[in-house]
Amino acid sequence: DGGITQSPKYLFRKEGQNVTLSCEQNLNHDAMYWYRQDPGQGLRLIYYSQIVNDFQKGDIAEGYSVSREKKESFPLTVTSAQKNPTAFYLCASSIQASQPQHFGDGTRLSIL
Amino acid sequence: QQQVKQSPQSLIVQKGGIPIINCAYENTAFDYFPWYQQFPGKGPALLIAIRPDVSEKKEGRFTISFNKSAKQFSLHIMDSQPGDSATYFCAASSGSNYQLIWGAGTKLIIKP
Numbered sequence: 001d002g003g004i005t006q007s008p009k010y011l012f013r014k015e016g017q018n019v020t021l022s023c024e025q026n027l028n029h030d031a032m033y034w035y036r037q038d039p040g041q042g043l044r045l046i047y048y049s050q051i052v053n054d055f056q057k058g059d060i061a062e063g064y065s066v067s068r069e070k071k072e073s074f075p076l077t078v079t080s081a082q083k084n085p086t087a088f089y090l091c092a093s094s095i096q097a098s099q100p101q102h103f104g105d106g107t108r109l110s111i112l
Numbered sequence: 113q114q115q116v117k118q119s120p121q122s123l124i125v126q127k128g129g130i131p132i133i134n135c136a137y138e139n140t141a142f143d144y145f146p147w148y149q150q151f152p153g154k155g156p157a158l159l160i161a162i163r164p165d166v167s168e169k170k171e172g173r174f175t176i177s178f179n180k181s182a183k184q185f186s187l188h189i190m191d192s193q194p195g196d197s198a199t200y201f202c203a204a205s206s207g208s209n210y211q212l213i214w215g216a217g218t219k220l221i222i223k224p
Contacts, residue, residue, distance in 0.1 A: 042214030090155050103155030
């Protein structure tokens, strides 16, 4: 079954701690994206990557970091610099940038 | 100019009714308008999309109407069912830009 797998489903962060959210896709898509979703708001783009070893900041990149060392993987690190990290994080991929995006089932991050 | 304004924020319709969700945009460079459906705890799933060369597109019970001159597009759900209860998001992008601009979402409840 082709798709996007995000893990873990739930994650808790202590103050001053960095945490990493996993996103893996087996769709052979070139482009991958990370979004943040807060209640009552649309999705906001954190980072995107159009190709391996390349990524660009989205609208709300501060306090986050990513890497794209493999085509199928695009992990997101929420650093201690992100002061309000509680949100639902969604990973997406598309064949190429500007093509329809397909989403994983998200990771819900909370602060302990 | 990058915003997509979605309304209403929430909507309750009786089974069999036709809920209508509206979106408006300012950027005339937008040329791709998808609608996504999201169930609680899941990622959004692409429902239907339209490009501005057509005024209407149907897929099953879902129809997008597009008014280029008014810079508005809407989603109609025919013969709505309780299983259609979800949050619906409109979005827009331009061919020259990978980035999807999202509406704030509409929480739809279909009453049995």
